[in-house]
Amino acid sequence: MARPALHALRAAHPQAEITACGPLVLLDLLAPEGLWQRAEALTGGAGLAGRLRAAHPDAALVLPPSFSSAWLALLSGARLRVGFAHEGRSPLLTRAVRRPARGDLHLSREYLGLAARLGAREVPLPGLGVDAGATREAAALLARVGLGDGPFAILGPGAAYGPAKRWSAQRFAELGGRLAARGLAVLVCGAASEREICEAVAAAVGSRARPLAGVTSLPVQAALCARAALAVSNDSGLAHLAAATGAPTVVVFGSTCPAWTAPLGPRVRVVQRAPVCSPCFARDCAIGYACLAAVEVAMVTSAAGELAA
Ligand code: SF4
Known part of the structure; x- marks a missing residue:
């Protein structure tokens, strides 16, 4: 979601020294994009604010809406601090930007709106860069699970939400x-916490399927996605990853709103059959998950067929 804003910022200020500050897994994933000179992982350790302050930043672009991220921007000493007005943190920012209602504007455009306060303008979004080492690791993993160079689809049946x-x-x-019957191997992927559901789906698909939950880093998962003939996923991180690499990606939406958070990519189809209660943004449903039950397998295969065409 942040990539369009990060690319816009880099293009607007090619000479600027940019330090990225965020979760280590995301810094690793985005490292091949060349968007910053220095990265600082949010590890919870001491000294982060001091290291940021030592760079004497002119400006801080604060994408998360949390209080702590605005507080860190203040501690960094940045003269300009741009972020969303939220959680009583507006006094910590010099430009506190009011957000539209959830779903009125795609989240990536909300971030672009913040970056625009620092002079950034939207630029064409390249496919997610995939690290050469991760590509080699992905090939080795496919060989280890007996799939070699053949075509495969990725399924993402989990969703931490x-x-x-x-x-x-x-x-x-x-x-x-159905995909296996058409000659595709099937990788059932997800986080370690989704191992059970991935193993159950793979077992039900049969001998052409492999469960791969929790066995890859994000860069290796991205490399797998970049090679996939098709990815079908719930509205999860895996869907965003696959879409960003340019893989043909079908995303099943339930309680949430694709107008706000549909994955970004050149070949993405969203499948949703929204009842009147949608979007409710709930994690659980008291009335039987009608939104998800209404999505039939044929709707997903039809969307995949459109992408293939
Ligand atoms: S069916 Fe349930 S989860 Fe789906 S949108 Fe309606 S209330 Fe939300």
Whole structure:
């Protein structure tokens, strides 16, 4: 979601020394993009604010809406501090920008709006850069699980947000079976916490499927996505990753709103059949997950067919 703003900022200020500050896994993932000179991981350790202050920053672009991120920007000593007005943190910022209602504007455009306060203008978004080492690791992993160079699809049946974002495992399995029948191997991917559902889906698909939850870093997962003939995922990080690499990506939406958070990429189809209660942004549903139940396997295969065409 932040990549369009980060690329716009880099293009607007090619000579600027930029320090990225964020979760280590995301800094690693975005390292091949060449968007910053220095990275500082948010590890919770002491001394981060001091290291940022030592760079004498002119400006801080604060993308997260948390109080702590605005507080860190203040401690960095940056003269200009741009971020969303939120959580009583506006006095910590010099430009506190009011957000539109959730879903009125795509989140990536909200971030671009912040970057525009620092002179950035939207630029064409390249595909997510994939590290050469990660590409080699992905190839080695495919060889280890007996898949070699053949074509494969990626399924992402998990979603850390909650069950209101999870299409049923049975339908993922049925979809995987159809893809396997068309000659694709099926990688069922997700975080370590999603191992159980990934193993269940892979087992139901059969001998052409492999469960790969929790066995890759984000860069290696990105390298797998970049090679995939198709990715089908719930509205999760995996969907965003696959879409950003340019993989043909079908995303099943449940309780949330694609107008706000649809993955960005050149080949993305969203499948959602929204009832009147949608979007509710709930993690659980009290009325039976009608939004997800209404998404049939045929709708997903049809979207995949459109992308292939
Ligand atoms: S309330 Fe409606 S939109 Fe929300 S999870 Fe339930 S069926 Fe889906």
